[in-house]
Amino acid sequence: MIKKIVLMGNPNVGKSVVFSRLTGAKVISSNYPGTTVDYSKGTMILDGNKVEIIDAPGTYSLESSNKAEKAALDILKEADIVIDVIDATNLERNLYLTLELLERNKPVIIVLNLWDEAKHTGVYINEKKLEEILEVPVVPTVALTGEGIKNLVTRIKEAKSPKKIKPTSEEGRWIEIGTIIKNVLTVEHRHHSLRDRLNDLTIRPSTGIPIAIGIIFISFWIVRIIGEYLSFLIGEVFENGYKPILTGLGEWLGDGIVYNILISQDYGEIVFTESLGILSTGIYIPLAVVLPYIIAFYFMLSLLEDSGYLPRLATLVDNIFHKLGMHGYGIIPLFLGLGCNVPGALATRALETKKQRFIAATLLAIAVPCMAQMAMIFGILGKYGLYYIILVFLTLGILYITIGIILNKVIKGISPEMFLEIPPYRRPSLRTTGKKTWMRIKWFLKDAIPFMIFGVAVINILYTVGFLQMIANSLHSAMEGLFGLPGEASIAMVTGFLRKDLAIGMLISLNLNPYQLVIAATMLTVYFPCVAAFMVLIKELGVKDMLKSAAIMISTAVTVGIILKLILLGV
Amino acid sequence: MPKNEGEHIITEKTKPLIYLTKGSKGKIIEIQGGHGFYRRLKVLGIREGQIVRIISKQPLKGPITIALGSTQMTMGRGMALKIFVEEL
Numbered sequence: 001m002i003k004k005i006v007l008m009g010n011p012n013v014g015k016s017v018v019f020s021r022l023t024g025a026k027v028i029s030s031n032y033p034g035t036t037v038d039y040s041k042g043t044m045i046l047d048g049n050k051v052e053i054i055d056a057p058g059t060y061s062l063e064s065s066n067k068a069e070k071a072a073l074d075i076l077k078e079a080d081i082v083i084d085v086i087d088a089t090n091l092e093r094n095l096y097l098t099l100e101l102l103e104r105n106k107p108v109i110i111v112l113n114l115w116d117e118a119k120h121t122g123v124y125i126n127e128k129k130l131e132e133i134l135e136v137p138v139v140p141t142v143a144l145t146g147e148g149i150k151n152l153v154t155r156i157k158e159a160k161s162p163k164k165i166k167p168t169s170e171e172g173r174w175i176e177i178g179t180i181i182k183n184v185l186t187v188e189h190r191h192h193s194l195r196d197r198l199n200d201l202t203i204r205p206s207t208g209i210p211i212a213i214g215i216i217f218i219s220f221w222i223v224r225i226i227g228e229y230l231s232f233l234i235g236e237v238f239e240n241g242y243k244p245i246l247t248g249l250g251e252w253l254g255d256g257i258v259y260n261i262l263i264s265q266d267y268g269e270i271v272f273t274e275s276l277g278i279l280s281t282g283i284y285i286p287l288a289v290v291l292p293y294i295i296a297f298y299f300m301l302s303l304l305e306d307s308g309y310l311p312r313l314a315t316l317v318d319n320i321f322h323k324l325g326m327h328g329y330g331i332i333p334l335f336l337g338l339g340c341n342v343p344g345a346l347a348t349r350a351l352e353t354k355k356q357r358f359i360a361a362t363l364l365a366i367a368v369p370c371m372a373q374m375a376m377i378f379g380i381l382g383k384y385g386l387y388y389i390i391l392v393f394l395t396l397g398i399l400y401i402t403i404g405i406i407l408n409k410v411i412k413g414i415s416p417e418m419f420l421e422i423p424p425y426r427r428p429s430l431r432t433t434g435k436k437t438w439m440r441i442k443w444f445l446k447d448a449i450p451f452m453i454f455g456v457a458v459i460n461i462l463y464t465v466g467f468l469q470m471i472a473n474s475l476h477s478a479m480e481g482l483f484g485l486p487g488e489a490s491i492a493m494v495t496g497f498l499r500k501d502l503a504i505g506m507l508i509s510l511n512l513n514p515y516q517l518v519i520a521a522t523m524l525t526v527y528f529p530c531v532a533a534f535m536v537l538i539k540e541l542g543v544k545d546m547l548k549s550a551a552i553m554i555s556t557a558v559t560v561g562i563i564l565k566l567i568l569l570g571v
Numbered sequence: 572m573p574k575n576e577g578e579h580i581i582t583e584k585t586k587p588l589i590y591l592t593k594g595s596k597g598k599i600i601e602i603q604g605g606h607g608f609y610r611r612l613k614v615l616g617i618r619e620g621q622i623v624r625i626i627s628k629q630p631l632k633g634p635i636t637i638a639l640g641s642t643q644m645t646m647g648r649g650m651a652l653k654i655f656v657e658e659l
Contacts, residue, residue, distance in 0.1 A: 417647025
């Protein structure tokens with residue numbers, strides 16, 4: 001009986017679109033144990049039986065050379081049936097994996113996806129003949145529109161393991177592919193299409209960089225609209241729906257340490273952003289502050305990914321990021337981090353080596369303010385003029401680049417060059433993009449939120465035992481002597497650990513001059529991530545590397561504070 | 572297969588891929604480097620005898636983007652230095 005169907009194929013062949021066509025709404029994303037490789041799982045009904053479907057990570061061959069390919073190989077071993085998804089526009093290259101799969105004595109069915117695109121670009125494949133040669137069913141599909149999927153479902157049972165294909169060498173496979181191609185493929189030359197032109201324009205630096213800036217700008221604009229709207233909605237639910245319940249619970253508990261830890265430091269008063277209770281602030285920050293932007297950013301990221309734009313953006317920025325010890329994909333943590341550092345930290349997984357991830361995470365925590373924080377910086381400095389705002393961002397930009405260059409030199413390990421396929425532009429399927437966004441959000445809810453609640457709980461306890469106040473007091477003189485700020489600014493620094501935007505807001509009551517505001521706002525960004533981002537960074541980097549990273553953050557903040565004081569205040 | 576030292580078939584006409592200009596084409600003559608590197612290229616269809624076209628070159632020693640049939644890919648400079656082509 002068929003229990004497990006595995007989808008295999010090269011990257012960028014529309015495998016996940018086929019997957020989302022075959023599966024129902026219940027789809028989960030899993031992390032392959034011990035790696036940063038993610039794959040999706042779902043179910044479908046086949047002849048009245050529930051069958052598990054796994055979307056293995058994309059791979060070019062079965063001789064695994066990286067973690068994703070190793071994971072794909074392990075997943076393949078458990079398959080009862082393999083659906084091999086082929087990009088019909090790129091038959092020759094895709095057939096390599098197909099031959100390897102056919103050598104493995106597993107029943108295989110082949111899907112020739114992107115069938116419409118192939119025809120459109122003048123590629124004609126005789127699928128009947130291919131079926132004859134390979135001795136397994138071959139089904140053309142256009143997964144985006146659903147064309148051919150029904151046919152695929154009815155033919156899954158026909159999947160078989162051909163007897164004719166024998167294991168051979170790499171050379172042998174290429175020779176075999178050559179023969180197959182000659183028999184089934186006809187290519188008609190077509191002129192440059194609009195899509196080719198779009199590709200050239202977006203990947204050549206002279207036109208590509210202005211376009212990239214435009215696309216990033218528009219993305220942020222959309223993210224901000226979605227994020228603010230959701231934040232408002234969720235906030236309303238908290239204020240009007242949740243607060244009365246919590247107040248009731250508080251009255252029942254009465255004042256005391258349990259009340260302080262669970263609900264609020266001040267009896268009878270619940271301010272969701274400040275009360276520090278596990279049930280108030282602990283839940284409010286992840287759900288009402290962070291989640292709305294996570295949803296918006298993940299949606300935008302999935303859209304950029306599925307349209308095929310992301311690899312082009314990575315190509316355009318690779319030269320800069322490579323000098324900072326990362327490669328082109330280093331822009332993803334930066335992009336997400338400008339919304340909220342939490343998904344930014346999770347996105348450091350887009351990079352391959354430990355060194356690259358460490359640099360990406362440290363730079364994120366030091367020099368990338370989140371959207372809420374940026375809004376507050378504009379808020380407190382805006383009335384003094386753009387000049388002061390530019391000072392803050394210029395400092396952060398210089399820090400991102402200098403620290404990146406330094407870390408690239410001193411951190412051991414390798415930072416390999418970028419090597420990636422640039423898929424053709426494709427219209428994203430709302431269904432797939434939606435599913436992907438939803439899977440990422442679910443993963444965030446499950447993986448990151450418990451960490452954040454725990455973080456708020458720790459802060460609460462540190463506050464309850466008086467530890468935070470002690471730190472604030474001990475920093476008093478440093479604020480005055482080193483950074484030219486009033487001693488009370490130390491309270492803002494400590495608050496910044498919980499909410500950076502709130503901490504910047506606290507500066508207003510200190511009557512600082514604009515230069516002092518620049519120093520304080522910059523330092524607040526640099527010295528430490530907020531508790532939510534901090535917890536996720538521990539999870540991603542491990543405690544040891546996070547301590548290293550934190551040491552870099554704090555020493556950078558102190559250095560920057562002193563330098564800014566010397567330059568701006570002149571003393 | 573990757574050639575050993577001394578076996579190179581590089582002539583005056585061949586040069587590393589990175590030295591082709593934007594828009595020009597070249598035929599791959601030889602791929603240097605380790606076995607792993609060779610394999611990574613090969614599964615993407617980059618192998619001796621194939622014709623590649625330069626789509627773009629990023630400034631500041633950035634990567635290059637090449638087209639091979641209907642596939643396009645971006646690779647770092649270091650890699651493009653190890654692929655020898657004959658300009659067409």
